[in-house]
Amino acid sequence: MSARPFTVEPLPAxxxxxxxxxxxxxxxxxGFAALYDAWLEYALLIFPGVGLSTAEQVTFARxxxxxxxxxxxxxxxxxxxxxxxxxxxxxxxxxLRGNMGWHADSTYMPVQAKGAVFxxxxxxxxxxxxxxxxxxxxxxALDDDLRRRIEGLSAHHSLVHSQARLGHAHGTDSEYSGYxxxxxxxxxxxxxxxxxxxRRSLLIGRHAYGIPGLEETAxxxxxxxxxxxACRPPRVYHHRWQVGDVVLWDNRCLLHRxxxxxxxxxxxxxxxxxxxxxxxxxxxxGQSEQPSASGS
Numbered sequence: 280m281s282a283r284p285f286t287v288e289p290l291p292a293x294x295x296x297x298x299x300x301x302x303x304x305x306x307x308x309x310g311f312a313a314l315y316d317a318w319l320e321y322a323l324l325i326f327p328g329v330g331l332s333t334a335e336q337v338t339f340a341r342x343x344x345x346x347x348x349x350x351x352x353x354x355x356x357x358x359x360x361x362x363x364x365x366x367x368x369x370x371x372x373x374x375l376r377g378n379m380g381w382h383a384d385s386t387y388m389p390v391q392a393k394g395a396v397f398x399x400x401x402x403x404x405x406x407x408x409x410x411x412x413x414x415x416x417x418x419x420a421l422d423d424d425l426r427r428r429i430e431g432l433s434a435h436h437s438l439v440h441s442q443a444r445l446g447h448a449h450g451t452d453s454e455y456s457g458y459x460x461x462x463x464x465x466x467x468x469x470x471x472x473x474x475x476x477x478r479r480s481l482l483i484g485r486h487a488y489g490i491p492g493l494e495e496t497a498x499x500x501x502x503x504x505x506x507x508x509a510c511r512p513p514r515v516y517h518h519r520w521q522v523g524d525v526v527l528w529d530n531r532c533l534l535h536r537x538x539x540x541x542x543x544x545x546x547x548x549x550x551x552x553x554x555x556x557x558x559x560x561x562x563x564x565g566q567s568e569q570p571s572a573s574g575s
Contacts, residue, residue, distance in 0.1 A: 347555075
């Protein structure tokens with residue numbers, strides 16, 4: 280492999296790297312190919328202080344594939360500059376609060392997202408970090424009995440379910456677009472094979488529920504135990520944001536979450552979501568034909 284035209288500094292975790300020495304807005308084809316290979320290897324790439332405009336962010340994200348959506352703010356600030364109330368009445372804040380649980384993007388959609396580009400525009404002085412967790416290393420760390428137990432099992436995924444579990448009902452007259460709030464709950468395997476690297480990983484997180492073959496309480500307990508085990512050092516990294524930071528992550532093998540902050544302080548982030556392959560990231564067919572789970 281030829282030398283990469285940028286500097287790679289691995290993070291103090293089982294995954295992830297800081298990338299410097301690269302102009303994301305003027306990346307030639309050879310540079311992009313090297314960057315794509317680094318993305319598949321590290322799963323999370325952090326570009327400190329590059330300061331992409333929203334248009335440049337979308338252009339960069341589109342190089343990784345079709346878009347699920349080009350760009351959307353994840354913010355507790357309204358368009359008029361006022362802060363949203365953190366009193367349980369604002370549906371946007373409810374979603375921001377929900378995002379503080381470990382999850383992968385769009386597992387509740389018919390096609391799971393491939394990845395995402397995320398940028399920091401306004402950050403609080405304390406809190407508001409974003410964490411990621413390596414589901415490849417988590418799968419590798421499972422003991423043999425648990426690995427055999429979950430092999431072949433699946434779970435439904437639903438944003439409605441995950442928000443309801445927090446007591447967050449979505450209002451019909453909401454300012455939030457309602458994206459992801461639908462009745463469908465795709466069924467996805469607990470063990471996912473990455474379509475490009477072939478590595479196995481856990482596909483779990485807050486949107487997962489209802490493992491066929493398990494009673495509700497046993498399913499919830501198993502999924503919670505898997506998340507608790509998976510999202511521990513050295514398989515986690517939390518990034519302290521600085522204005523201008525941009526990150527890229529592989530949604531097919533990482534979970535992520537926002538960390539709490541004082542919501543009387545503004546936090547403005549922009550998210551571009553890369554669409555998954557309709558073949559490899561679709562929910563399972565034949566949802567009723569699941570193996571029974573034993574050892575619950």
